Amino acid sequence: MPSDDQAFPSVVTDAMRARIGVDGVPAEFEVTTSSVRAFARAVGYEDRVFYNRDEARRRGHRDLPAPPGYLGSIVFDPSWPDTIWGRPEGFLPRMDTPYAQILNGGNDVEYFDEEICAGDLLTASAKIEGFNERYSSALGGPMLIQVTSITYKNQHGTVVAVMRNTSLSYGEKKES
């Protein structure tokens, strides 16, 4: 429902609403020593706990711990068409909106008791939590706000993390 003075028609369809709360196709994410190091290096960590197994074990971890925000690397299959994220078809339901652009609006990661370490194989399943629509003065038009949650379980079936992502869709599609 538009909540701004700037009136605009809703783009949320019944088909989109029907997808709220429905689990998508699950995908596997591997946590390996190399992938933990690659993530830690990309962020710029200097703490050796993310690079050196002896240091990680000395500090009470099973193996290299996953740095904050790292939830494994996709176990890719070349038959999947998603070239950006390499995720299986149906991991997130495809939403047919009239908007051309999409931006990441926010990330919220919640962790539980069991730590994520190198050697873990996580299974993640995504679902849409809801939609909201607002006029954005920053983007100069209406935007669709979609909240998605992804639940990550480890190889023992224990939930280790839940990530909530907010995505913002906006902008007119150009005539092709």
Next chain:
Amino acid sequence: MGEQVYFEDVEVDASIPDLEKRPSTLQLALWAAGSGDFYQIHYDKDFAIAAGLDGIIVHGALKHAFLGEVVHRWIAPGGRIKRLACSYRGMDLPDRRLTQRGRVVKKHQEGGHNIVELEIWSENEQGEPTTPGTAVVTLPSRSSG
């Protein structure tokens, strides 16, 4: 990494040490590989401009990870992050200073855990908080180690 911070020593409203970053395009490429996010607006200038942006922008999730690092540096080695959240309110460009900051907003004990809640944010060169967020951590206690 400094000395361990203990729950007893934490004061509400206290700041945690800042963490300065200046993400280069090289760092964005490392991030694409490390995170698995290969969206072209983060490394292809023509693509970014065609998408209506001024140029390549820093990945939101990289700023989330920078905020994770500023919190990690404060709580390591004995603390743990329970929740790390942020919103992307403003875009950040490569090769600009980005400062990660944090402030304690609450501390309490619950179910045997020593919980500290923080307000965290990334700030651009103009001092604008482009990436405000919150963190929840557990810290060791001086009495129970």
